[in-house]
């Protein structure tokens with residue numbers, strides 16, 4: 570089989586733009602690349618690998634000769650287009666929450682459960698960005714000493730909401746610094762100089778949907794149906810990278826030294842943990858990097874089997890685009906693409 574044809578839906582979006590950059594960086598071999606977005610972007614042009622490509626209409630026919638369809642637009646768009654693309658023979662890598670918990674759809678972080686791709690039915694989902702970085706750091710610990718319970722508080726960047734939220738934070742910050750009053754439209758409240766304990770709608774049990782994702786997706790990716798997770802997801806005025814304060818209860822005690830060793834040996838995880846020198850993971854350092862950074866690793870003083878830590882990663886890269894391209898690489902490596910036609 571030759572190099573794959575790739576269609577990117579949401580090519581003008583916050584994740585889509587990073588996805589195209591990472592395709593170039595990783596030299597992912599592509600035969601033909603086609604870019605799609607909403608009707609308002611049709612006719613725009615985007616340069617990828619030195620080629621000036623048009624943004625096209627997202628029609629069903631565009632998937633006809635596609636080997637991969639990467640979809641990062643909205644849950645509604647994924648719901649509509651993923652089955653269409655899959656039915657027309659493309660392997661869909663979906664960035665929305667539409668199919669993540671579907672038992673027929675593998676939910677994959679390649680370092681953890683690449684083998685789940687083997688039972689795909691032409692759609693694979695990438696996890697929510699806040700889940701991905703947490704499981705990346707915790708999976709090597711879980712393998713050594715099964716995790717029973719996780720308490721996590723997130724500090725999530727506005728880029729996770731998309732381009733409009735990035736613009737809103739910039740605009741509100743400028744207005745307020747100039748003495749004006751901010752207008753909120755993307756979020757229910759002002760995000761500049763604020764922290765919003767509200768990401769996605771509130772559910773019946775009082776958690777938000779984002780918080781529930783951290784529970785259900787963690788269980789599915791780690792094949793650990795009994796893990797308990799209690800999350801509080803907070804949007805903060807940071808552009809790129811999510812940070813997380815995580816408290817983990819293991820089956821047996823685990824020392825911080827052992828945890829550092831296990832995490833440092835896991836591909837894609839970097840331990841930055843030297844508080845005496847003020848060294849710990851920071852959102853601004855993680856931005857534009859693919860790794861998940863972990864620090865502040867210490868005994869949880871509230872539980873004998875507990876550890877506490879701080880996990881930071883670029884939400885647009887490992888949290889979305891990099892993970893998606895890693896899935897595509899894995900699909901190619903495992904020869905899981907159906908021959909075209």
Ligand code: A2P
Pocket residue numbers: 578579580581582583584585605606607608609610611627641642643646730731732733
């Ligand atoms: P557009 O730029 O034309 O609005 P973000 O997450 O940054 O908000 O980006 C969302 C992405 O999804 C953008 O590329 C956006 O295109 C695209 N998009 C939104 N609605 C549709 C749609 N109905 N069909 C295809 N792409 C869409």
